[in-house]
Amino acid sequence: MSAEGSLAISPAARDALQTWLETQSALMDWSDRTVEAYRGDLGEFLAFIALHEGGTQGMAALARVGVSDMRAWMARSRASGVGPRSLARKLSAVKSFYRWLADREGFDATAVLSARSPKYQRKLPRPLAEADAAQILAQVGEQDARQWISARDIAVVTLLYGCGLRISEALSLTAEALPLGESLRILGKGQKERVVPVIAPARRAVEVYLDLCPWPMEPGAPVFRAVKGGALAPRTIQAAMAKARAQMGLPASATPHALRHSFATHLLNAGGDLRAIQELLGHASLATTQAYTAVDSARLMDVYRKAHPRG
Template sequence: MTDPAFLSPQARDALQSWLAHLRALDGAAPKTLEAYGRDVTGYLSFLARHRGGAEGTVALASVPLSDLRAWMAHERARGLGARSLARSLSAVKGFTAYIADRAEGLDATAVLSARGPKFRRKLPRPLTIDAAAAMIDTVAEQPSEAWVAARDRAVITLLYGCGLRISEALGLTGADDPLPETLRITGKGGKTRLVPVLPVAAEAVADYVRLCPFDLTPAEPLFRGVRGGALSPRLMQSAMEKARMQLGLPATATPHAMRHSFATHLLSAGGDLRAIQELLGHASLSTTQAYTGVDAARLMEAYHNAHPRA
């Protein structure tokens, strides 16, 4: 249980200052900041109870490893998974490094050198090229109204043809019509990237716009629900659930799997891993490598092909 009342004024001020720093300089997303604030508040609340009272920033920067391990054990005991605990520890390390950097003589080595729990990264499973095409067609066959069918086809085509997240596709507005040759997408953390638009995606969106009964003004969402409001991601998830049952595809055939399929098929066709990283909007190349299921052997093969004398 997290209780801000257990925090000293110094700790509370330091936490707010750190979150403001992440927001201003690192461009952290609101949900990320909320999660970090919750994680660090829980950590500080535990320390206050564990050590008999709230402490200032000097003590927090030099927490011994035994206390940090006690906190981690407490989190696991209350049911926190390895992945969530690793995220919480990352937040705690970031906060500790922040307060240690702002005062001389503070030794945060114990906290900063702590290792988080190991966990196996869950990777999305791509569809085959034929299954991805069948998914788009099947989703578009479900609605009885032509404009809704065109809408659903356009959305799923954007996920597979441009590698967009469902939130990014549904975040397009009337100002994006007609789709340009290159879309400027704002993704996680407010980071922007440029994504080429395939003709098939542009045509699918144009068909939807032509049939849509609503006025798609520049400031309003491009994709609409049947009542004219913004299209809900859940409706597209539901449409894919029905389609995958018809096609006999596994439960992993989700909207996110279409984005994953885009990356995997592009890589299989000889696409450059660094270019795919930029298209997906990943901050780290290692994320793209894991995301596309690239193994070390394939990377070494690419390296030797590019550098035959190595």
């Protein structure tokens, strides 16, 4: 956002944005990074509307936003190099803000809420092949000569692949979750709770790590520890995965999150129910989980193209 654009945003609009960010962050448990992303997207929109209207005009200008204003903003965004996927994200942020603002201020936000999102090709999840997923679990454990750290890294990635956890979910486990049973209660995005089954290999991997870990598992303490005893950072596991995939010749898409994709894809390929997989992953929308059916369809079409005789 330009300095001119930032100055054009009225104090009232700036205050409304800050209030919305604080409210949504509390409700959805947003990270600081997410808050700043929304602040940037909405700040750019508010600045555009202010300048489009001729300068700082307070909340009245926001209530007057019409179809032509939305088209002008989207055209300006595309002209400045914003791709369709990024513009769709920005528009979603604007609509969320306007739903809240229109309810609070009592105006009709139909023009904003009816704006059509640009079409774009959604990126499909990129899971690992089953053999590669199994091998990388062991390969990750070979990145550090210290036995307890090796066991720790194996335990983390086994939970990601075996239970479909996000890396933040695995690393947020505390001593209260121990000993791991046949199921685990996870607090995911937006403070949504779900229960996931814990397969025997994951339980064993965690038990091996706990036997070797030099740090006591006191109440409230993180299960997975850094070298000096603090909570383990995601970047440590990401680095171990990066080394392992380089050794195996796997693409850069073979990240810790790819293990979660692999969990879902392999479960679906084995006949898993899509609704059940949605619950296991903690997806708010079934549409998100359905991306894995597209992965399977893409794989089958690739096999078909390679096998089909050509005239």
